Amino acid sequence: MANFEIVTREDFSDVTYLLEIRHPMMARAAKPGQFVIVMLNEQGERIPLTIADFDCDKGTITLVIQAVGKTTRQMQQACQVGTSLYGVVGPMGIPSPIGNAKKVMCVGGGLGVAPIFPQARAFKQAGAYVIGVVGFRSKELVFWEEKFRAVATS
Ligand SMILES: Cc1cc2nc3c(=O)[nH]c(=O)nc-3n(C[C@H](O)[C@H](O)[C@H](O)COP(=O)(O)OP(=O)(O)OC[C@H]3O[C@@H](n4cnc5c(N)ncnc54)[C@H](O)[C@@H]3O)c2cc1C
Incomplete structure (x- = not known):
């Protein structure tokens, strides 16, 4: 193993x-x-x-x-x-289609913020303008703010 x-x-x-x-x-x-x-x-x-x-x-x-x-x-x-x-x-699982969209919005909340990160990065690498909309129940629960800022406009 x-x-x-x-x-x-x-x-x-x-x-x-x-x-x-x-x-x-x-x-x-x-x-x-x-x-x-x-x-x-x-x-x-x-x-x-x-x-x-x-x-x-x-x-x-x-x-x-x-x-x-x-x-x-x-x-x-x-x-x-x-x-x-x-x-x-x-x-x-079937990978998310990335295609050649010019402008993309990636939306996630709480734990669901993590799974959309690879998609946001892939859209950016494919040349799209990426808008990230991520939400958390409180400030203490926020994570990966910097990672998202690196690939998306918030
Ligand atoms: C494709 C896919 C991707 C996923 N990705 C993630 C991810 O990235 N991160 C993540 O955290 N999770 C993810 N999940 C969910 C994750 O798989 C589950 O949270 C995990 O399998 C739960 O297992 P567990 O043994 O900890 O919980 P379990 O013990 O199986 O309990 C799960 C839930 O059911 C409730 N429950 C258990 N037994 C009963 C019962 N007898 N009656 C009523 N309620 C009961 C529990 O309280 C709990 O809320 C994903 C699921 C799928 C399908």
């Missing part, structure tokens, strides 16, 4: 956390809008999580997770830098 090592962990709030995972093949294959199936351990449930970012140079994919139930809470406890996930399968 491959070693899906966690290289970065960031906590955005009491229930929302980011995991950056070493997986060079996945990082090369991933496209905006796709997801992976994750298993925390051998007995673990398989859960779908969106690829919120991928970096071919670093060979990593990034997941942003909300702890809502059994597995996502277990992962919140167990997934620390240096530990590994048992399984990460994908990329799955």
Whole structure:
């Protein structure tokens, strides 16, 4: 079994956390809008999580997770830098069509801000003027403001 090592962990709030995972093949294959199936351990449930970012140079994919139930809470406890996930399968799902639109608005709220980042970046790389509209319940819950500013006008 491959070693899906966690290289970065960031906590955005009491229930929302980011995991950056070493997986060079996945990082090369991933496209905006796709997801992976994750298993925390051998007995673990398989859960779908969106690829919120991928970096071919670093060979990593990034997941942003909300702890809502059994597995996502277990992962919140167990997934620390240096530990590994048992399984990460994908990329799955039909990639978001990027095309050659001239002006695009990307809208997301809360945890849903993370999955639209790769799309906003891909639109920008394709030459579109990208407007980002992202919302959070409170200032404390805001994350990835700088990442969005780098690819979109807000
Ligand atoms: C394509 C796709 C992409 C996704 N991407 C992401 C992502 O990027 N990040 C993310 O955080 N999530 C994402 N999700 C959602 C994520 O898969 C789920 O939150 C996760 O599977 C929940 O697993 P769990 O074991 O933690 O929760 P579970 O224990 O399965 O609980 C899930 C919810 O159901 C409730 N529940 C559980 N059992 C019962 C019951 N018996 N009666 C009533 N309610 C119950 C729980 O309270 C909880 O709110 C995605 C889902 C899909 C389909």
